[in-house]
Amino acid sequence: MGRITLDKVRKAFGDVEVIPPLDLQIEDGEFVVFVGPSGCGKSTLLRMIAGLEDLSGGQIRIDGKDATNAPPARRGLAMVFQSYALYPHMSVRRNIAFPLRMAGLDKAEQDRRVAAAAEVLNLTDYLDRRPGQLSGGQRQRVAIGRAIVREPSAFLFDEPLSNLDAALRVGMRLEISELHNRLCTTMIYVTHDQVEAMTMADRIVVLRAGQIEQVGTPLELYRSPRNTFVAGFIGSPKMNLVSGEIASRHGAETIGIRPEHIAVSDSGGEWHGRVGVSEHLGSDTFFHVACEGIPDPVTVRVGGEVGVRHGDEVWLTPDPDQLHRFDKQGLRIT
Amino acid sequence: MATRHSRSAARLMMAPAVILLLGWMLVPLTMTVFFSFKQYLPMRGDSLERGLDWVGFENYARFIGSSSFWPSVQATLMIVGGVLVITVALGILLAILLDQPFWGQGVVRILVIAPFFVMPTVSALVWKNMFMDPVNGMFAHLWRFFGAQPVSWMSDASVQSIIIIVSWQWLPFATLILLTAIQSLDSEQLEAAEMDGAPVLSRFLHIVLPHLGRAITIVILIQTIFLLSIFAEIFVTTGGSFGTRTLTYLIFQRVVDSQNIGLGSAGGVYAIILANIIALFLMRIVGKNLDR
Amino acid sequence: MARAVSTPRKIATTAVAWTIGLLIFFPIYWTILTSFKTEAQAIANPPLFWGFDFTLENYAVVQERSNYMRFLWNSVIIAGGSTLLGILVAVPAAWSMAFVPSRRTKDILLWMLSTKMLPAVGVLYPISLLFVQFGLLDTRIGLILVLMLINLPIIVWMLYTYFKEIPGEILEAARMDGAGLRQEILYVLTPMAIPGIASTVLLNVILAWNEAFWTLNLTAASAAPLTAFIASYSSPEGLFYAKLSAASTMAIAPILILGWFSQKQLVRGLTFGAVK
Numbered sequence: 043m044g045r046i047t048l049d050k051v052r053k054a055f056g057d058v059e060v061i062p063p064l065d066l067q068i069e070d071g072e073f074v075v076f077v078g079p080s081g082c083g084k085s086t087l088l089r090m091i092a093g094l095e096d097l098s099g100g101q102i103r104i105d106g107k108d109a110t111n112a113p114p115a116r117r118g119l120a121m122v123f124q125s126y127a128l129y130p131h132m133s134v135r136r137n138i139a140f141p142l143r144m145a146g147l148d149k150a151e152q153d154r155r156v157a158a159a160a161e162v163l164n165l166t167d168y169l170d171r172r173p174g175q176l177s178g179g180q181r182q183r184v185a186i187g188r189a190i191v192r193e194p195s196a197f198l199f200d201e202p203l204s205n206l207d208a209a210l211r212v213g214m215r216l217e218i219s220e221l222h223n224r225l226c227t228t229m230i231y232v233t234h235d236q237v238e239a240m241t242m243a244d245r246i247v248v249l250r251a252g253q254i255e256q257v258g259t260p261l262e263l264y265r266s267p268r269n270t271f272v273a274g275f276i277g278s279p280k281m282n283l284v285s286g287e288i289a290s291r292h293g294a295e296t297i298g299i300r301p302e303h304i305a306v307s308d309s310g311g312e313w314h315g316r317v318g319v320s321e322h323l324g325s326d327t328f329f330h331v332a333c334e335g336i337p338d339p340v341t342v343r344v345g346g347e348v349g350v351r352h353g354d355e356v357w358l359t360p361d362p363d364q365l366h367r368f369d370k371q372g373l374r375i376t
Numbered sequence: 377m378a379t380r381h382s383r384s385a386a387r388l389m390m391a392p393a394v395i396l397l398l399g400w401m402l403v404p405l406t407m408t409v410f411f412s413f414k415q416y417l418p419m420r421g422d423s424l425e426r427g428l429d430w431v432g433f434e435n436y437a438r439f440i441g442s443s444s445f446w447p448s449v450q451a452t453l454m455i456v457g458g459v460l461v462i463t464v465a466l467g468i469l470l471a472i473l474l475d476q477p478f479w480g481q482g483v484v485r486i487l488v489i490a491p492f493f494v495m496p497t498v499s500a501l502v503w504k505n506m507f508m509d510p511v512n513g514m515f516a517h518l519w520r521f522f523g524a525q526p527v528s529w530m531s532d533a534s535v536q537s538i539i540i541i542v543s544w545q546w547l548p549f550a551t552l553i554l555l556t557a558i559q560s561l562d563s564e565q566l567e568a569a570e571m572d573g574a575p576v577l578s579r580f581l582h583i584v585l586p587h588l589g590r591a592i593t594i595v596i597l598i599q600t601i602f603l604l605s606i607f608a609e610i611f612v613t614t615g616g617s618f619g620t621r622t623l624t625y626l627i628f629q630r631v632v633d634s635q636n637i638g639l640g641s642a643g644g645v646y647a648i649i650l651a652n653i654i655a656l657f658l659m660r661i662v663g664k665n666l667d668r
Numbered sequence: 669m670a671r672a673v674s675t676p677r678k679i680a681t682t683a684v685a686w687t688i689g690l691l692i693f694f695p696i697y698w699t700i701l702t703s704f705k706t707e708a709q710a711i712a713n714p715p716l717f718w719g720f721d722f723t724l725e726n727y728a729v730v731q732e733r734s735n736y737m738r739f740l741w742n743s744v745i746i747a748g749g750s751t752l753l754g755i756l757v758a759v760p761a762a763w764s765m766a767f768v769p770s771r772r773t774k775d776i777l778l779w780m781l782s783t784k785m786l787p788a789v790g791v792l793y794p795i796s797l798l799f800v801q802f803g804l805l806d807t808r809i810g811l812i813l814v815l816m817l818i819n820l821p822i823i824v825w826m827l828y829t830y831f832k833e834i835p836g837e838i839l840e841a842a843r844m845d846g847a848g849l850r851q852e853i854l855y856v857l858t859p860m861a862i863p864g865i866a867s868t869v870l871l872n873v874i875l876a877w878n879e880a881f882w883t884l885n886l887t888a889a890s891a892a893p894l895t896a897f898i899a900s901y902s903s904p905e906g907l908f909y910a911k912l913s914a915a916s917t918m919a920i921a922p923i924l925i926l927g928w929f930s931q932k933q934l935v936r937g938l939t940f941g942a943v944k
Contacts, residue, residue: 094840096379113381115846127841131859140855144846188845385849386768389760393824394776396757400817401783403798404791411793470688477673478682484689486928490696493927495878497898498916502699506909512711514698521714544695552934605787608880608895612902627789632885637793644790655785659778 043105044196044228045070046091052099053086053252060086061252063100068196068230073222076232077239077275078249084232085200087249091230092198093117104195115144120189121198124205126181128173128188134160135169138187145192159187162221179210186221196228203238215241236276240264248272270372273298279328279341281366288313288335294367294375301328301343303364306350311357315340317350331356405648411641412436419635428638435642439630448626451535451619456603458539459546460596466543467550467595468588472580474551475558485555492548496608503541504530504613534618541609546602550595557591558584590661597658604651623647696920703727703913710909726914734897736918743893743919745808746883747876750815751823751869757816758823759865763853765824766831767839777828784821788881799886806888814886815876822875823868830864831857870930877923894919 046068053061061083068074076084089095091102093114101110109117120141129137135156142152160166163183173181182202189197199218203211219242222229233239239246240260248255248263248271256268260276267273273281277300285296305311315333327348330339340358350356367375412435414428422428439445474485491499507514508529516526529537561584569579605624614620616629627647631640690697701717702710709720730736765773795814796805804810834857842856858865880895887896898919901912927934 092840092844094379094843111380113379114840114843115848119844121841121844123837123841125835125837127835127837129838129842129856129860131862140842140847141845144851188841192845382768383770386764386770390764390776392757393761393780393820396817397780397783397820401786404794405786407794407797408791473681473685473688476681476685478678478685480682480686484685485931487689487693489927489931489934490693490924492934493874493878493924494696494920495895495898495923496880497884497895498699498920499695501898501901501912502695502916505912506698506702507695512713512909514715517713517715544692547692549934552931601785605789605881607789608884608899611884612899624787624789628792631789631793640793644787644792647787648790651785651787651790652782655782658785659782662781663774663778 043070044068044194045105046196046228046230047103047106048087048091048100049103050100051087051090051097051102053083053090053095054098059098059252061090064252064254066247066254066257068228070228071226073219073229073231073242073244074247075239075243075245076230076247076249077234077236078255079275080234082249083252084234084249086252088198088200088230088232092119092121118192118195119198120192120194120196121200122182122185122189122202124201126173126185126202126205128181128184130173133170133172134165134176134184134187137173137184138165138169138191141188141192155191156187159191162190163187178206179214182206182214183217186218190221190225194227196230199229199231201233202231203233204235218242237278240276246276248275266374266376267298267366268374270296270298270368273366273368279343282338282340284336284338284340286335286337289367292365292367295370296368296372297360298366298368299360300364301341303361304340304342305359305361306342306344306348307357307359308355309357311359313340313358313360315356315358317352317354317356320350320352322347331358333358408641408644408648411637412645414638416637416641417635418637431638435638436645439639439642439646444621444626447619448621448623452604452622452624454535455538455542455606455620455622456600458535459542459603460599462539462543463546463550463599464592464595466547467554468592470547470551471554471558472584474555488551489548491544492546492552494545496545496606497612499545500541500609500612503537503544508537530614531618534614534620538609538613538620541613542603542606545609546599549599553595554588554591557588561587593661594658597654597661600654601651601658604647604654623650696924699913700917701913702909703917705910705913707908707910710913726910727918730911730915730918734900734915736897736915739892739894739897740918742808742891743877743895746811746815746891746893747873749808749812750819750876751872753812754816754820754823754872755827755865755869758820758827758868759853759858761824762827762831763857765828766834767836777825780821780824784818788818792885795882796886805886806891808891811883811886811891811893814882815879818879818882819872819875823872826868826871827861827864830861830868833864834860867930870926871934874923874927874930 048064048066050063050065051061052059052063064087076087078084086095090097093109093112097110101108103109104117104119129140132140138156138159139152142155147155156169157166160169163186165180165183165187168176168180173184176184185202202218203214206214215238218231231238231242243260245257246260246263247257250271256263256272263272263276267276267281270283274283279301281298281300282304283296283298289295289297313333313336315331315336318330318332318339320327320329325346327344327346327350329342329344329350331342332339342358369375413430413432415431415434416422416428470488474481474488478484505513510516510526510528513526513529515529519526527533565583566579569583574582606622607624607628610616610620610622610625616625621629623643624647627640627643630636630643703726704722704724705716705720706723706725709716765777799805799810804813838860839852839856842852847855877893878895880899883893883895884899887893898915901915
């Protein structure tokens with residue numbers, strides 16, 4: 043079981059409130075991703091759940107039991123750190139067995155569980171090596187192995203993939219998702235990378251300055267961002283946000299349109315502009331168009347390869363059904 | 377990393393070290409300050425049980441007023457100053473030399489550092505007897521070889537002798553620290569200067585020396601603190617005679633030889649104040665370094 | 669610096685450096701050499717660099733006459749004991765300062781350092797008085813305590829700088845893995861810091877071994893270590909060069925060897941981390 047409740051959780055360092063009172067309910071077996079720009083308090087929040095930071099107020103309940111003041115060891119949670127935090131002086135086997143040793147399990151049981159975890163994580167051949175002799179991906183797997191042997195009620199991941207190169211990151215992402223499908227244990231995952239959030243999460247918590255901007259499934263966030271911050275943060279490439287006269291024509295302070303929801307024509311359309319840089323990815327083409335009456339270039343995404351060149355004149359037409367409208371406070375108008 | 381748990385644990389774990397050092401500092405210090413205001417001559421029957429006479433600042437005045445005070449200040453300054461000049465100057469030269477590529481760097485480094493590990497009593501006695509003895513010492517042999525009259529080092533050149541012995545002991549320290557500092561100098565900087573056409577001397581003056589500035593300051597401050605309290609080197613050689621009675625040694629004699637505790641304690645307070653002034657400068661540098 | 673240097677220049681540098689190195693080392697070399705001569709040969713003019721009768725007699729005489737082994741044993745006990753005790757007190761303190769820093773950490777560190785600057789002679793009488801009161805005069809335990817206290821700031825500082833290099837996340841990982849404070853320090857921190865702790869021990873054994881104010885002033889016969897043993901040669905026995913040399917060689921040999929292992933840590937320890 044791993045049902046985690048944050049009840050008016052608050053954190054202040056001296057006079058600086060980094061997390062104003064915050065409520066969140068994480069259901070058992072859920073994969074929840076905390077995402078936000080650096081400094082938004084997502085790591086602090088995770089560390090508070092872990093018990094590595096104190097709360098300045100509020101309560102944390104794990105499976106209904108108050109864990110606010112419980113030391114980390116008593117919470118039944120496991121954590122995977124950004125730097126992996128493996129014990130450099132211990133072999134992989136002893137690293138993975140460490141939590142079991144601390145729990146006082148007998149040697150045979152330790153060996154059995156370590157072997158099982160190594161099997162799952164493809165580490166069987168590396169058990170007698172030191173962390174220093176492993177590659178980044180393997181170290182990551184050892185860190186995960188150390189977390190799973192304890193059979194915790196929830197896993198906490200603190201930007202676990204940020205030290206890996208791009209190719210490995212995609213692979214590990216799949217492995218962690220696979221692990222979640224197999225174990226069905228609650229996972230809380232912190233990242234600044236919205237792609238990780240979108241691809242892995244059951245539910246995403248978008249944070250800014252310690253505050254929850256929106257909570258929802260990846261598609262909810264994509265389809266109906268609650269405000270301009272979420273709109274701009276979720277989705278790649280970023281949603282185009284346009285304010286001024288064009289926005290007021292749609293009865294909003296700001297309008298947002300995703301690059302994939304803009305039609306391109308060389309003969310006529312709503313916005314007229316000139317093509318700047320275009321990025322050819324093979325499967326898609328992104329190009330940036332400087333439009334009349336819009337200060338920032340508009341990003342457009344077109345499937346496949348299109349014959350548009352730098353300097354060409356084009357007309358753009360946003361799909362009216364996919365247009366997001368925001369009011370003066372940046373909140374979504376429904 | 378900071379929870380109430382870990383913070384209270386931290387306080388608890390720091391307690392033994394803090395309490396011990398606090399006791400080590402405060403208890404004797406308080407006693408010294410206390411004695412410095414008392415007349416306390418155990419040989420004349422003064423004792424703590426019978427109570428000591430309060431004499432105000434008389435001890436302080438008498439310590440400074442005594443005929444041996446200024447000579448001792450002079451001896452202290454000469455020894456400390458002499459050793460500092462020699463070790464820092466030679467230390468810089470040696471550090472630059474050892475930084476050059478040559479065969480057997482490791483071995484030479486070990487040879488140069490070795491004197492630092494020799495206990496003070498040994499180095500003082502070896503120098504005094506085997507090198508500076510006017511009859512059988514190595515220097516006497518050397519002097520005679522060149523047809524000169526051997527020098528009675530310990531009586532005729534006593535202060536210089538002490539300076540030589542102590543410099544030999546501390547040169548490794550200065551060299552080692554300056555060498556470490558030189559090695560941390562970015563060689564690209566020097567290469568850039570070389571490319572810019574700067575000659576060797578100006579490269580040394582404008583790049584190496586400023587880079588060493590902090591290390592030199594540290595060497596000076598740390599050595600000063602240790603040199604102010606050199607004791608064994610004097611104790612086993614001249615015993616404070618022939619103008620080698622430093623402030624430290626004078627205080628030692630007041631307390632141990634003449635058993636004038638009050639006077640010695642007043643001297644001790646002076647020494648503590650002096651050391652603290654120097655320490656203050658050292659702390660500034662170390663403290664600044666901590667922030668980085 | 670991997671710079672190309674011409675061979676003639678390298679030869680010249682080698683010659684100069686070796687000459688200076690040997691010159692600086694000469695007094696130690698000469699002491700060791702003389703310890704193997706007879707007394708007559710030790711004062712021969714011109715000095716004998718070779719061709720003397722190699723003898724171990726001086727060592728035997730020194731041991732026999734002044735019971736060298738007892739002083740050696742005292743030195744070992746005092747230097748080792750004070751270092752060990754210091755480490756036991758300093759490890760938890762350094763843990764606190766390195767991993768749970770507070771606003772006062774820096775002040776405490778600097779204050780500890782400042783106790784090191786206290787001139788020993790200023791507190792000589794009070795310490796002797798306390799030693800008499802508590803029956804510590806001329807005891808090993810008394811010296812162990814004093815040397816532990818005077819070196820404690822250095823031990824704390826060195827450990828602190830070594831601990832600082834260990835990422836806090838690893839200790840947090842241990843905490844998450846269910847380790848208590850004691851286990852965290854015992855199973856994770858200490859093994860990781862072994863090289864640092866070893867150098868700290870080494871440097872402090874050297875400092876304690878060579879300490880020559882308190883050891884001379886607080887001991888008489890039974891607890892006197894090698895520093896005091898050598899001081900007893902100040903006169904007139906010092907004129908027996910071969911004996912003096914043998915005694916000196918025995919007093920410095922162990923620490924010379926230890927010292928060569930610790931030269932790198934020396935800088936860090938003695939500058940309180942200000943020069944690395």
